Amino acid sequence: MKSGSLGGYIVRRLVQTVPVVIGVVIVNFMLLQLAPGDLATVLAGEAGGAPKEYIDQLRARFGQDQPVYVQLFNYLRNLIALDLGFSFRQGAPVLDLLLQRLWPTLLLMVCTLILSLGSGILMGLLAALWVRTWKDNAISVAAILVYATPLFWVGLMLILVFSIWLDWFPTSGMENVVAFHEGWDRVFDIAHHLVLPTVTLSLFYLALYARLMRASMLEQRGLDYVVTARAKGQTERRITTRHVFRNALLPVVTMAGVQTGSLLGGSVVVESIFAWPGLGQLAFQSLFARDYNLLLGIFFMSAVLVVIVNLIVDIVYVFLDPRIRIG
Amino acid sequence: MRIVGYLATAVISVGLGLAGTGFGGGVALAQKRGGTLVQITQPEPPTLGSYISTASPVGQVAAKIYDGLFEYGFDLKPAPSLAQSWTVADDGKTITFRLRPGVKFHDGKPFTSADVQFSVMEVLKKVHPRGINTFAEVTAVETPDPMTAVFRLAKPAPYIMAALSGYESPMLPKHVFEQGDIQTHQNANNPVGTGPFKFVEWRRGEFVRLDRNADYWKPGLPYLDRVVVRFIADNATRAAALEKGDAHVAGLGSVPYNDVKRLERLPNIQIETRGSEMLSPVVELMFNTRKPPFDNPKVRQAISYAIDRQFVIDNIWFGFGKPATGPTSSNFAPAGLYSANVANYNVPDGVERANRLLDEAGFPRKADGTRFEIVHDITPYGEEWRRFGEYTQQALARIGIRASTRYEDVATWLKRTYTDYDFDMTSNWLFNLADPVLGVHRAIHSRFIRQGTVFVNGARWGDPRADELMDMATVETDAAKRSAQYAEVQKIVADAAPLAWVLEVRFPTVIDKRYRDVIVSPLNIFSNFDRAWRD
Numbered sequence: 001m002k003s004g005s006l007g008g009y010i011v012r013r014l015v016q017t018v019p020v021v022i023g024v025v026i027v028n029f030m031l032l033q034l035a036p037g038d039l040a041t042v043l044a045g046e047a048g049g050a051p052k053e054y055i056d057q058l059r060a061r062f063g064q065d066q067p068v069y070v071q072l073f074n075y076l077r078n079l080i081a082l083d084l085g086f087s088f089r090q091g092a093p094v095l096d097l098l099l100q101r102l103w104p105t106l107l108l109m110v111c112t113l114i115l116s117l118g119s120g121i122l123m124g125l126l127a128a129l130w131v132r133t134w135k136d137n138a139i140s141v142a143a144i145l146v147y148a149t150p151l152f153w154v155g156l157m158l159i160l161v162f163s164i165w166l167d168w169f170p171t172s173g174m175e176n177v178v179a180f181h182e183g184w185d186r187v188f189d190i191a192h193h194l195v196l197p198t199v200t201l202s203l204f205y206l207a208l209y210a211r212l213m214r215a216s217m218l219e220q221r222g223l224d225y226v227v228t229a230r231a232k233g234q235t236e237r238r239i240t241t242r243h244v245f246r247n248a249l250l251p252v253v254t255m256a257g258v259q260t261g262s263l264l265g266g267s268v269v270v271e272s273i274f275a276w277p278g279l280g281q282l283a284f285q286s287l288f289a290r291d292y293n294l295l296l297g298i299f300f301m302s303a304v305l306v307v308i309v310n311l312i313v314d315i316v317y318v319f320l321d322p323r324i325r326i327g
Numbered sequence: 328m329r330i331v332g333y334l335a336t337a338v339i340s341v342g343l344g345l346a347g348t349g350f351g352g353g354v355a356l357a358q359k360r361g362g363t364l365v366q367i368t369q370p371e372p373p374t375l376g377s378y379i380s381t382a383s384p385v386g387q388v389a390a391k392i393y394d395g396l397f398e399y400g401f402d403l404k405p406a407p408s409l410a411q412s413w414t415v416a417d418d419g420k421t422i423t424f425r426l427r428p429g430v431k432f433h434d435g436k437p438f439t440s441a442d443v444q445f446s447v448m449e450v451l452k453k454v455h456p457r458g459i460n461t462f463a464e465v466t467a468v469e470t471p472d473p474m475t476a477v478f479r480l481a482k483p484a485p486y487i488m489a490a491l492s493g494y495e496s497p498m499l500p501k502h503v504f505e506q507g508d509i510q511t512h513q514n515a516n517n518p519v520g521t522g523p524f525k526f527v528e529w530r531r532g533e534f535v536r537l538d539r540n541a542d543y544w545k546p547g548l549p550y551l552d553r554v555v556v557r558f559i560a561d562n563a564t565r566a567a568a569l570e571k572g573d574a575h576v577a578g579l580g581s582v583p584y585n586d587v588k589r590l591e592r593l594p595n596i597q598i599e600t601r602g603s604e605m606l607s608p609v610v611e612l613m614f615n616t617r618k619p620p621f622d623n624p625k626v627r628q629a630i631s632y633a634i635d636r637q638f639v640i641d642n643i644w645f646g647f648g649k650p651a652t653g654p655t656s657s658n659f660a661p662a663g664l665y666s667a668n669v670a671n672y673n674v675p676d677g678v679e680r681a682n683r684l685l686d687e688a689g690f691p692r693k694a695d696g697t698r699f700e701i702v703h704d705i706t707p708y709g710e711e712w713r714r715f716g717e718y719t720q721q722a723l724a725r726i727g728i729r730a731s732t733r734y735e736d737v738a739t740w741l742k743r744t745y746t747d748y749d750f751d752m753t754s755n756w757l758f759n760l761a762d763p764v765l766g767v768h769r770a771i772h773s774r775f776i777r778q779g780t781v782f783v784n785g786a787r788w789g790d791p792r793a794d795e796l797m798d799m800a801t802v803e804t805d806a807a808k809r810s811a812q813y814a815e816v817q818k819i820v821a822d823a824a825p826l827a828w829v830l831e832v833r834f835p836t837v838i839d840k841r842y843r844d845v846i847v848s849p850l851n852i853f854s855n856f857d858r859a860w861r862d
Contacts, residue, residue, distance in 0.1 A: 037738025044781045054456055055779060061510065089373040091515055100531055159567050171567045177534050177555040178363045275559040277532025285370060290738050
């Protein structure tokens with residue numbers, strides 16, 4: 001693979017995603033139109049009641065007095081200029097809100113990806129090496145248990161044990177709001193707050209990756225090239241690390257790419273439990289408030305995120321397996 | 328001129344006088360300076376503009392930043408705040424406020440009568456969801472000098488005197504808010520007030536940080552260095568944060584009642600049940616009185632009889648309430664606006680009476696034991712409402728009514744109930760607020776049958792005599808006459824039973840025991856915490 005063609009490939013892939021993302025936006029827009037009630041009634045409801053004039057005034061301001069196709073057309077036209085609109089409920093431009101909330105979600109996602117992939121691969125590898133021993137069974141049973149446990153329950157139990165009983169970690173939030181640390185202290189403080197949410201979100205995926213890795217390792221070990229390597233006189237250790245391991249990784253990496261979308265979904269639950277100020281919580285709130293501008297913005301950003309992660313996964317393939325060509 | 332109140336005494340005496348009635352059973356404690364109080368508010372407020380949104384979370388934050396003309400004690404009587412004294416003319420159509428000199432906004436500019444004029448006429452009367460009604464009769468606010476504001480009214484409006492707290496009618500700086508569109512003003516989320524705490528930062532999804540206003544006009548107050556309002560979406564996590572001491576105060580339903588009961592047993596937690604006196608939430612069942620079978624008053628009365636109110640309080644609201652008797656909360660008793668002399672639906676033989684009424688109404692039991700079927704919509708404000716829906720289902724089954732329940736989200740439910748009127752019976756709760764004109768009329772006056780407006784007369788019931796009495800009470804300045812008018816209203820409405828009033832909720836506030844004098848006002852955590860302190 002030539003590096004020049006890699007740049008061209010990325011550009012081509014990105015161009016291809018534009019119609020996909022626009023399609024996603026249109027479908028989401030139409031779906032949201034189906035939900036009964038609107039932002040004006042929710043705002044009035046939160047206010048504990050308001051006169052009709054007030055509600056009409058709000059609707060006109062939101063542009064909801066116009067036909068749906070005009071609203072959609074306006075939205076798409078603004079989107080092309082990367083103007084995601086204004087969240088009337090939050091009283092701020094949608095893009096600002098999204099960017100504010102993006103990095104906590106990315107932080108949580110990246111840490112979860114590293115932890116779950118790293119330990120999942122390690123556990124799968126060990127289980128495959130110890131196949132059909134008690135250690136293999138222990139790992140497999142643990143993986144199934146974790147896989148089957150609901151996310152919110154794991155989160156609450158971790159809070160109960162590690163926060164309330166042992167007092168090792170804070171219950172929730174992203175930083176200490178009594179101390180308001182600065183500089184490196186703040187970094188450590190955030191890391192301290194990050195532990196429980198990351199572990200909670202990782203456990204599920206860890207189990208998934210561990211099982212996949214084990215199966216993949218066992219499959220690869222039975223293939224002809226392993227026999228050839230043995231015949232060549234290579235050590236078992238070298239066969240495992242140089243050949244089997246790298247080939248076995250491919251399905252796990254594919255799965256990790258596919259799971260990014262659901263990782264965002266899972267982060268809604270984890271962010272709610274741990275009061276983590278990310279996109280997931282924002283999506284949840286804006287859905288119930290019928291804050292469509294904001295919700296469409298979140299969908300748009302999630303779609304872009306998933307597309308980018310899958311692109312990265314495709315590129316990673318090349319480094320794992322030189323036989324794979326892109327383009 | 329009739330003098331209503333004149334209290335130019337030092338503020339500190341008011342402060343200490345009320346503080347003594349706070350925590351510690353009246354024992355005077357030496358207040359300490361310093362400390363951060365972490366309050367949990369749920370959900371996160373959409374804005375900090377309490378002049379444009381009366382959503383509960385908004386007030387929980389903004390009331391610490393903005394002062395009002397008055398403060399209120401547990402007796403609901405006005406006490407001086409930004410207004411040092413006031414007089415009401417005999418005809419009730421002129422109210423003169425003497426303002427407190429030397430008060431400064433957080434940006435250092437002085438507070439004057441021009442700010443009062445601007446806040447009332449340009450903001451509250453125009454864009455505040457309740458202010459549009461409250462100040463409807465105010466035709467002008469005159470400012471003869473910087474420390475005098477004169478309200479001119481078209482008709483007397485005694486209820487205004489109950490609606491001048493910093494939570495209900497915040498006083499805004501004219502020089503900040505007069506430029507630009509008030510509806511989308513950039514300072515909504517960067518508020519500048521005269522209150523005990525200054526706005527510092529709002530990190531969305533996390534917290535709002537408010538720091539001590541060192542130049543607060545009450546000398547030596549506030550005691551706390553900082554108030555941080557945190558947003559935690561999950562019920563169980565909120566309880567855990569309070570249990571561990573990560574957060575110190577939560578109220579107004581943000582902790583589920585069953586968790587409150589559990590937290591109450593912890594050594595570091597105290598539960599305060601005062602502080603609903605100016606909010607007065609009433610849980611009720613609202614009937615669609617324009618649609619059979621609920622167009623028949625006997626059917627409505629039957630359901631009113633069939634509900635065991637004490638059972639609901641003990642088992643669903645975990646004891647945090649008292650039985651409701653009619654459209655007006657008993658919190659209005661000190662003001663003389665509550666009457667217990669109404670049809671009593673809370674009787675031991677309620678089920679028999681209900682069955683008899685339904686027979687009379689022409690709904691005999693069929694072969695399978697039922698009379699008719701209805702759909703019971705459940706107001707979507709939390710778990711206890713589902714429990715209440717399940718209880719109601721059972722209670723109605725006893726009198727032969729088969730009720731199926733429906734639970735939708737807030738927007739859908741509001742549209743169904745107040746726009747489409749597509750319901751039989753729905754659970755609901757309305758806040759009676761500081762005066763019946765503000766909180767009670769909207770549910771039972773036929774003027775408030777307004778399609779598309781939420782939390783008004785969704786039952787679409789009205790009675791000419793009751794309407795007339797309420798209109799009279801709205802402008803009546805004589806307390807005894809007003810009291811008699813409301814007593815008659817309550818009797819008429821309770822007989823017709825357009826709603827079944829179930830209980831008055833007493834909000835429990837969960838407080839970390841290290842913090843004292845947190846709930847010292849009938850406005851609960853819509854108060855400003857100027858006297859709260861950390862031991």
